[in-house]
Amino acid sequence: MKGLEIAYKFYEEYGREMIHTMFPQYENKIAAGLVGEGSECFGFDDYISRDHDFDPGFCLWITEETEKEIGFSLYRAYGKLPKEFMGVKLMGQSFFGTGRKGVLEIGEFYSRFTGRKGVPQSLLEWLYLPEHSLACAVNGQVFKDDGGEFTAVRNQLLAGFPEDVRKKKIAARAVIMAQSGQYNYERMAKRGEFGAAAMALAEFIRAAVSMIYLLNNRYTPYYKWMFKGARQLPVLASTAEQVEKLAQRSDNCQKEIENICIDIIEELKHQGLTAGSWDYLEPHAFEIMDRIKDFGIRSLHVMEG
Template identity: 50%
Template sequence: MKESNYSSSMTGLELAREYYFQVGRPMLEAQFPEYLPKIAAGLVGDGSECLGFDDEISRDHDFGPSFCLWLTKDDYDAVGEEMQHAYASLPGEFLGFPARNTSARGDGRVGVLEIRQFYGRYIGAEQPPKSLKRWLYLPEDKLAAVTAGAVFEDSLGEFSRIRAALAEYYPEDVRIKKIAARAAGMAQSGQYNYGRCMCRGDTVAASLALNEFVRQAMSMLYLLNRRYAPYYKWMFRGLRDLPILPEVPPLLLRLVRENPLRAENAWKAEKIRNPYLNQADERVELIERICVGVIEELKRQSLTSRNDDFLEAHTYELMERIRDPELHMCHVLEG
């Protein structure tokens, strides 16, 4: 990618902000001055640049000078098509960056958008959700997408009102229900099934159990930090910014880098103290250290009072802390 010295260090959000204020806003002032006080402008939604994670690798698609303009339905019906035409006529290159390279499935992420339709793509018609069950089943990465990025200006406030309500995070009963599900999932996949699969010598099943444990553990960290987990490929990257349990991500990294074959071979030389846990497998120790760290944080947040290293044992108390009858009756793994 050909860039000037100035643009080479810019993030995607910085680029979008500069492009809007230097190119986009002057266009609106000249062609749509009466609508300017009613337009929300920014960059929100899908894309690594909205999360602040963009790099040279991620810039090969759906990246370039661009921004979003959000209108109410009435204003969109009145002027949306005309405004989109004006947006499309803006210069593509800016500050050394080439025009946005839209992928086959990346259309509609930027440009002129209707507020309710924009949020509808991510969370449906209820904006924000009205029921706890609806909150429970919303895709978390979609909630992360609509609360990431930046709003550059929004005089009307309608777009920001919905965004702020979503950014307040899950209702506490929903958060606790999800924490209970992650605790059960971590116990089942990591503390229980990984060791048993390795005991059988089934390294494929053990790898699946380990991957599930890592996914569940990362999700648990986001829940304990009250942050929405982003799209799966950015989940680990996003852990760098979480203040609670910063010691766990390095353990997860060691967990996935450990050689499973070495652990399997070591089994034969190790005197077995537990028929289902290979004490020579460093992953067993790492899994336990991660789970103990999570349990200690659950105690700090007054979500459990039990003294048990097995996460499954804490799910019962977690479920008892849910006040909503409908959520309380859900299976522990739901959510």
């Protein structure tokens, strides 16, 4: 059973009753679910995941006002819930595993991922936020949110990047893919600089995966879940599988790189982001830049973002 399902059952059996019994007047002010860091929040957990930072816990999100009124009491009540459920208990906690579950103030929860108590307030903020942080902010599941404050922010983030920011990032990925994969990879290999060629291929792979997520208007998760998530995307999932195979190759794979770029270019055209006929990705990047409406974003270096 996946961690999300365990968390939901734990909440239904113990969390809901605890809130109903001890904080009845706040039942409609406490949101519950499981969102954030951890493989279980993405639904990617397996038996290996359970050796650390994995327990049956869940999140209780409250407003700043509610925190002032019952925060400490709610925190203590959560802490008294069973430490084991359905045979699952915390086997070990890493330095980075604390504070992921339990009672969380809504603004503080989102500030961990967006840098402010809600959604980014400018296009530049959106542009420079790490995609994996945004992926953590919108994954998982909300079990209950009668007040709607937590879900209101979540829904805005789930809408994806503002279109000018998405175009800017797509342009940046296109240039990196062109320079690292279509240009430098084979040139460095021919020179016998195999370490540099491997680095070029790695740059191409990372940019290509991010490009695929951007063309799905989704946020790219942390590197260890990039491919697993990409296989489930509605657009270019088969291309993502081709990119993943590159990471396992040790021989020359220039042909595969070019095939992946062809797929990307076709999707760029399909989404109306470019109309050029070039096989090389770099000129497409500059055409995409020309389609950005915001002057400030359009004026940035093509590789920024």
